[in-house]
Amino acid sequence: MADNTLTPDDTGRKSQFAVPYYEISYDKFFQFGVSVDCVVFGYHDNRLKLLLIKRGAAPFKGMWALPGDLVYPNENIDVAAQRTLRDLTGIEDLYMEQTKVYGKVDRHPAGRVITTGYYSLIDIAKHDPHASAWADGVYWVDLEAVPELAFDHSEILKDALQLLQQRVRHQPVGFELLPEKFALADLQALYEALLNEKYDKANFRKRILSMNLLLSLKENQKDVPHRPARLYKFDTQRYDELIAKGFSFEL
Amino acid sequence: MADNTLTPDDTGRKSQFAVPYYEISYDKFFQFGVSVDCVVFGYHDNRLKLLLIKRGAAPFKGMWALPGDLVYPNENIDVAAQRTLRDLTGIEDLYMEQTKVYGKVDRHPAGRVITTGYYSLIDIAKHDPHASAWADGVYWVDLEAVPELAFDHSEILKDALQLLQQRVRHQPVGFELLPEKFALADLQALYEALLNEKYDKANFRKRILSMNLLLSLKENQKDVPHRPARLYKFDTQRYDELIAKGFSFEL
DNA sequence: ATAACTTTTGGTAAAAATGACATTAAGTAA
DNA sequence: TTACTTAATGTCATTTTTACCAAAAGTTAT
Known part of the structure; x- marks a missing residue:
C-alpha cells in the first residue's frame, strides 16, 4: 500500500546512488503495484465495439471496466498484457501496443498502482470472448454506448481512441479488424x-x-x-x- | 527487490478482487520500483543536442545516462519527471510528454523497476543546466555523438527520437526549440x-x-x-x- | 429470356497542390 | 557608388486530388 505520510524528505535520501545501491534500503521506493489495462477494439455490423468486463467484486463492483490485471513481480509488462487478455477472453497472440502510463497517486483505491494502457484491434468474428472467474462477463459494447467506467478507465479509453485514429491514418492497421x-x-x-x-x-x-x-x-x-x-x-x-x-x- | 522465485501460481491468487481487496495481502504485488527517464532535446548551432548525465555512482558508474530518478510513493509520475529535471538542471515548467513504459523484469540491476520515458524540447540558449549532487555533471551532447548509454537508455532514446520526428511533422513543436x-x-x-x-x-x-x-x-x-x-x-x-x-x- | 435495378469498376476533366526555378528587393561592406 | 549576399516574390509546368460520369456485371422480378 502507498504510504501517504511519506514525503520526499522523509527518506533522508540525497541522491539515487551516492553510495553503492546495494548497501541502502530503498524499501520505501519499492512499494508500487503495477498493472495493465487493455483497450480492445472490434468491428462488426459497421460499428466500432469495445471489449468490456462487468466487475464482479469490489472495488467498483458492478461497474464496467477495461480488462486489466496486476503484473507479477517476475513478469514483463508486455507479457502481462497478453496474459490478461488470454485469461479473460481466451484470445491469444494479439497485436498490442502501449498507449500511456497512468500514475496519479490516488487512482487506485487498493494502494499505489500505476497502470499501462494497451490498445488492440481484432476481427470480432474470429474471437468469441468468454467470462473469467473474477468478472461477471466479457462483452462487446458499442463504442457509442460505453458508459462511465471504473477507476480512471474512461480516460484510458479516451487516449486509446485518439491513438487508434492516429494509427489508422498512418499505418494499415485497419485490416486487423476485417476478415x-x-x-x-x-x-x-x-x-x-x-x-x-x-x-x-x-x-x-x-x-x-x-x-x-x-x-x-x-x-x-x-x-x-x-x-x-x-x-x-x-x-x-x-x-x-x-x-x-x-x-x-x-x- | 524483485522476488525472482515467485511464479504466477505461487500466490495462490485466482482473481484480482474475488474477495474484498482489503482482506487480502497483495504484498507480493506491491514490490515494484517506478522511475522516470527524461529525453531532453535541445538545438544549437544548427545541431540537435541531447541532455545527458555522467553517472557518478554504481551501477553503471562513469557511463552516460538519461536524467532520471525513482518516483516517490506519494508522487504523481508526471510530477516526478518535472522534479527530476528541475533537481538536475534547474529547468522548471518544461513541456514534457510520455513516450513509452519499459517493463522488462531484469532491466534494472537494483531490482524490479519499471520506468517511463519522457521527451521534451528546449531552446538551449534559455537554459544552462548545472550538475547535481549525484551526477558528475550534466552536458549537452551532440546527438550524432551519443555513445552507448547505461541501463536500457539507448532504447529509450531511440523511441523518443522516433516520437520527436512524428511530433515535429504533425504538430508545431519545432517552435519550442527556437527563440x-x-x-x-x-x-x-x-x-x-x-x-x-x-x-x-x-x-x-x-x-x-x-x-x-x-x-x-x-x-x-x-x-x-x-x-x-x-x-x-x-x-x-x-x-x-x-x-x-x-x-x-x-x- | 429479358428488363429493371443495384453496385462495381474504369475513366475523364477541372481544380488544387507541389516543386523547380527565375527575378526583384533590400540590406551590408568596400 | 558598386559589388555582394541573402530575403522575398512571382511564374509556370507537373503532379495529385477531387468531383462526377458512364459502362460493365451481377441479381431479382417478370
Whole structure:
C-alpha cells in the first residue's frame, strides 16, 4: 500500500546512488503495484465495439471496466498484457501496443498502482470472448454506448481512441479488424466508421489500389442482392518490402 | 527487490478482487520500483543536442545516462519527471510528454523497476543546466555523438527520437526549440536538422506562411553581413483557434 | 429470356497542390 | 557608388486530388 505520510524528505535520501545501491534500503521506493489495462477494439455490423468486463467484486463492483490485471513481480509488462487478455477472453497472440502510463497517486483505491494502457484491434468474428472467474462477463459494447467506467478507465479509453485514429491514418492497421478476405467497400465503410468521414467510392478505390498493398483474389462476394464485388486480401509481404524502402502509409 | 522465485501460481491468487481487496495481502504485488527517464532535446548551432548525465555512482558508474530518478510513493509520475529535471538542471515548467513504459523484469540491476520515458524540447540558449549532487555533471551532447548509454537508455532514446520526428511533422513543436523571435530561414534550418531533409527556400516560406501561424514582427535580424530577414513569432492564440476548428498541422 | 435495378469498376476533366526555378528587393561592406 | 549576399516574390509546368460520369456485371422480378 502507498504510504501517504511519506514525503520526499522523509527518506533522508540525497541522491539515487551516492553510495553503492546495494548497501541502502530503498524499501520505501519499492512499494508500487503495477498493472495493465487493455483497450480492445472490434468491428462488426459497421460499428466500432469495445471489449468490456462487468466487475464482479469490489472495488467498483458492478461497474464496467477495461480488462486489466496486476503484473507479477517476475513478469514483463508486455507479457502481462497478453496474459490478461488470454485469461479473460481466451484470445491469444494479439497485436498490442502501449498507449500511456497512468500514475496519479490516488487512482487506485487498493494502494499505489500505476497502470499501462494497451490498445488492440481484432476481427470480432474470429474471437468469441468468454467470462473469467473474477468478472461477471466479457462483452462487446458499442463504442457509442460505453458508459462511465471504473477507476480512471474512461480516460484510458479516451487516449486509446485518439491513438487508434492516429494509427489508422498512418499505418494499415485497419485490416486487423476485417476478415482475411474483404471487398473494397467493406474497407471503405470501416475507415469511414473509424475516422467519421465520408469518401468518394471511386477515389477511395484508386487511392488504396495505387498503394499496391492489396492482393486481388479470384473470388467474389457471395449472397449479396446485387453485383458481387471482387475480394481482396492484405499483402503483408509487399507491405514489409515497402516499409523497408522507406514507404510510409498515409490515408 | 524483485522476488525472482515467485511464479504466477505461487500466490495462490485466482482473481484480482474475488474477495474484498482489503482482506487480502497483495504484498507480493506491491514490490515494484517506478522511475522516470527524461529525453531532453535541445538545438544549437544548427545541431540537435541531447541532455545527458555522467553517472557518478554504481551501477553503471562513469557511463552516460538519461536524467532520471525513482518516483516517490506519494508522487504523481508526471510530477516526478518535472522534479527530476528541475533537481538536475534547474529547468522548471518544461513541456514534457510520455513516450513509452519499459517493463522488462531484469532491466534494472537494483531490482524490479519499471520506468517511463519522457521527451521534451528546449531552446538551449534559455537554459544552462548545472550538475547535481549525484551526477558528475550534466552536458549537452551532440546527438550524432551519443555513445552507448547505461541501463536500457539507448532504447529509450531511440523511441523518443522516433516520437520527436512524428511530433515535429504533425504538430508545431519545432517552435519550442527556437527563440521567441526567429527568421524563416532559422525555422527551415531547424526542420531540416530535425528531419534530415532539404526544402526549397521559397516553397518552405509559402507553406509555412499559408498556415497563418506566424506573426510577422516589425523587426529584422541584427548583425548579419547581408540583408537582414524579417523576424516572426509563433501565434499561439491563432493555433488554438485553428485546432478548435479541427485544423491539423502537417509539414 | 429479358428488363429493371443495384453496385462495381474504369475513366475523364477541372481544380488544387507541389516543386523547380527565375527575378526583384533590400540590406551590408568596400 | 558598386559589388555582394541573402530575403522575398512571382511564374509556370507537373503532379495529385477531387468531383462526377458512364459502362460493365451481377441479381431479382417478370
